Amino acid sequence: MDLAHRKPHPNYLAIWAYLFVLTIVEVAVAFLSHLPRNLLLLALVFLAVWKAALVALYFMHLRFEGNRLRILAAAPLPLAFILVLAVITEFRW
């Protein structure tokens, strides 16, 4: 974010519309589709992650930040996965 030569702002309203549409798709998939349970789960989680990524990349500007900040932001995620996956093997593996 150099003050001297500023880039134009991303089109935030477009992102908003995008998120809105994804939410509608999500609710539709959850209640109207007749996907098998596992596929449904996968689809919903995929959509949620997609939305979350949009928020992080555009609203939180991660797309426009340096690599060091991106690493900082992503660092805790592997730990979260390790915890949940390891404990789940107690029940399913």
Place this chain on the structure above:
Amino acid sequence: MAHVAVMEPPAAAERGAGVYNEKLGMWIFLGSEVMFFTALIGSYIILRVGAPGPWAPPGVVLNIPVTAFNTFLLICSSVSMVKAFASIVDGDQQKLKFWLLATILCGATFVGIQVYEYAHLIHRGFLPSGIREGSELAELVARGTLPAATAGIYGSTFYTMTGFHGFHVTCGVICMIWVFFKALRGGYSATDYRGVEVIGLYWHFVDLVWIILFTIVYLV
């Protein structure tokens, strides 16, 4: 005279992640928040996978249309927040105030609707400890629409996760009001918009958590 190691030139000050303190601090804090929600959401996933029986189907207890609207509100508040930020980066004080106010209103409405939803759920018999005897939902349990074995942890996880999320939104609204008053006094400018950017990061993070929660708590 001296050894090579001593003669290394002073490396150019490679300080910082290239961001100012407050923003860096907020990102670090968000790392901590990720782990906090990992504890809550992770426990929910674990309890659900290891549950002694089927889970309540979506939509039986929770009101999906109302929460879908709430999700919409929170997404709107994120846009208004980022608009507020864009405005002050361009130095537009008027728009900054407008968008901040819009964000506060969306956020406060979200919390209001959530309180209403809680009251309604409790009235119907859905408690952190499970289903209240003799309530409307207890009949569903008796009829077998609502699995009894998991009703207890359903309530526990639902209220803990959404409750802490709501608490975060509330804190966000309070901080935002503070930022708004500072904006009214012209506290931000195109060269110093730290407060707006930092509260924005927090706000979007809380929105992001809700996006995940909405899917895994209400839709799955």
Place this chain on the structure above:
Amino acid sequence: MATTAATFDQVGHASHVDDRSFIRKYIFSTDHKIIGIQFLIMSLLFLALGGALAMMMRWQLGFPGRPLPGGSVLPETMAPGGVLLPEFYNSLVTMHGTFMVFFAIMPLLVGVFGNFLIPLKIGAPDMAFPRLNMASFWVAVSSGIIMLAGFLAEGGHAGAGWTAYAPLSETPEYSGVSLGQQLWCVSLIVLGLSSMLGAVNYIATVINLRAPGMTWFRLPLSIWALFITAILVLLAIPILAGGVIMLLFDQTIGTHFFQPAAGGQVLLWQHLFWFFGHPEVYILILPAMGMVSDIIANGSRKPIFGYHSMVFAIMGIGFLGWIVWGHHMFQSGMNPTLGQTFMISTLLIAVPSAIKTFNWLGTMWRGNLHFHVPMMHSVAFVAMFVIGGLSGVFMATTPVDIYIHDTYFIVAHIHYVLFGGSLFALFGAITYWYPKMFGRMMNPFWGKVHFWLTFVFYNLTFFPMHQLGLHGHMRRLYDPTQYEFLRALQPINRFISISAFLLFASQAIFALNFILSWFRGRKAEANPWRDNTLEWSVPSPPPHGNFAATPTVYRGAYEYSVPGADDDYLPQHRRLPTDPAPAPQPAGH
């Protein structure tokens, strides 16, 4: 990039005239040095309290059923006629562990030295967020008060061990404790907030406020260790907070997270606790390792051996620490296949630890060893940490752990790493930085007396615990003589208890030395240990704002005995004729 940072940078000004009132200066101070000293006083008091609780435990273990001398002052609910009750013993164990881990060693390492050393050693005027820093201390104090209040609670204080295994910890019908355990939970949540504030501050400070020329690989190892530790605190503490919140909700608002009858999972608590707990034990050792590295290089008048491998070893321990938590749960009924993977990852931690150990030895090799008091403690740290670390290998091995889990072998391990490791390092570090904190030296003679008495009685106390464990002596046992096979071990227990009393008594020397030196110690010059790092370039104690002008750094922290230099140390900020001129400072500095 740089423009933004410079535009907003407010810190970085040179020190100015100090016109703060007494309260702003010493009570609600935002000066990192004062906050460090406040943490020091608080945590030493908790250390003494934790020690006192241990003495009561040792009395009961050495002389089961006999009235505690002076114990008649305790209320009937704890020790009628001076004889400890079993439920009170459980509270003692729990609170001993809790105080030592959360209120003594962790604040001593992170709160005291994180605060005091980071800005001084990286050449910054203060922390990145001084007011958050102040908040962090006062939040910690409130947490301590809440924890202490538990002793007055009806039903007694928390008594489920410092690990608070559910469902014992959350069911008053099973434990007899309700309010005490709830206060324990609330206190830890509050303390978590304090630690989190501190961690954000330390990380941001190290990233953003390093002086010009202070590149990552010129940082002293203590700063590296504190930095990695802060990351561990940042990411581990919220997991504990989340778990403790669930525990508290189970007790108060009727949730069922850890109650199997209603669909909860008992082992979930253990997973959450240890996912936090294992990084926590590295939080309790890494800063100690870092400071010991600084002191050993200084005492050996030699560059630290293998600086880069030391840094990578710290990172390695920090990372591996996240994937080993299951080694506390081998016998818990956890999936045995998962146990195998946890065994391998746990064993691998021996590798970075070996790197550290051998590099300390390498540093002393062909050195010019000065045995000042901090050096003696640091050498003892190496010697004792190795014992504790090697005993960890027995427990990491799943089949052997079947036998020694939850026995005094574990208790021996705990104390070899935490007392032999962390606390010896802390005795050394306190003595080392005392002049910088208070402007006076601690008395070296009494320091040596304290060291030797502690070293001897410490080993006499804790070494025989290995033997107890190998004979199957369980932990958290109020009265071992209930078991026939343990009755034969009672002489060892008595021996340990007597050594422990002498160990405790020896600490009075340290306490007196600490307090008296504050007023009567020899005045300290700026650099009494002839050290290289930046804190020694300013007066003892440093003024508000630390540095008269932002220092420039020309080299690493360990340039001792450089051939051709006129002294056996070469400070980081000294510019030699061969060093290029400092880069011009950006505007605003």
Place this chain on the structure above:
Amino acid sequence: MPWSWLLPPGASTFAGKIDFLYYVILAVTGIAFVVVEAALVVFLVKYRSRPGRAAQYVHGSTKAEIVWTSVTAVTVVVIGLMSGPVWNLVKGRHSVPADAMPLAVTASQFEWHFTYPGPDGRLGTADDFTLRNQLHVVVNRPAVALLRSEDVIHSFFVPAWRLKQDAVPGLGIRVWFQPTQVGSFELGCAELCGLGHYRMRAQVTVHTQEDYDRWMAEQQTQNVAMR
């Protein structure tokens, strides 16, 4: 004897394996201990500051780093490989012998309840009976216990068998053992379970087969008498 690094005598089939591993690790860590502490003491004496002494200015040695890193890594990996099979033998979910005598063990504050299969050798039949704080098993015959807890976590610990397993409320955990010595042993609770944790003790009696049959017959007559 109590002061020694030797383990007390073991009395189950896997006690020997566990003890062997323990001695291997004792030897390995013992060597590491001696190497480190001896080097330390030698350095402390040899390189102590004396007039005219100067430290050597070195920053490290890559070769040395490689040596101690790889030696340690190989050692711990070998220890891990040796341990894996033993762990599987004791705790693996599929390693319970098929002919093991079934037992049900229920822990509660602060006692152990052992349910025996009766003469028919099967649990869940009418001739089952339950004893408090007394475990009777047959020497050289595998037995498998289904561990349950009624309230909090307890831990089933028989030092002489080198066996320990938590009993967790909500879980049924199967744990097996095969005693190799007749006699009387102690069983303790190894997990803090409340104010009576220290006295949650049971007596283990290992019989010969004839002895056990006699005992079983006695129990039957007693049980019949009680009914």
